[in-house]
Amino acid sequence: MREPGTGRATWAMQSLFEHLLEPHESAELGVALVTQPPGVATPLHRHDREAEAFYVLDGRLDYQAGDELFELYAGCFIHLPAQVPHAFRIRGDSPARFLALTAPAGLLHLYDEVGIPATERRLPGADGLTPEVEIPKWVEAAPRYGMTVVGPPIPE
DSSP states (O other): OOOTSSSSSETTTEEEEEEEEEEOOOSSEEEEEEEEEOOOOOOOEEESSOOEEEEEESSSSEOOOOOOOOEEEETOOOETTTTTOOEEEESSSSOOOEEEESSSSTTHHHEEEEEEOOOSOOOOTTTTTOOOHHHHHHHGGGGGGTTTEEEEEEEO
């Protein structure tokens, strides 16, 4: 049982990751509540080991899974098996909030490694890391987590 605001939180990707189920609590499943501002995008990438799933609570995302492009909004769910190249971009004028699940659980440590502990339950501002500081950390850490970048982000 985890009450709201009681888990660890990380600022990474200009976003807030609230840890709901940690790898030390379950090796099989990791769960985070993610809040991301409009415009945030990942490059097209794949995970060698982890399957991922997302359940959108608020906001809109364009999501590429393999060769398919989806528009996700509140109530949408998507599952991505390991090895499937994928990317997303937050659309609209308001942040997106979604549950992010990974199986097995270890992938959530990547966000801790490249980000910083969140001092509050909000999106980071000037107190977060800039992309110029964070991106080299992603490049260095991603291979240890079986993550490979295979293409550019979804265009703006």
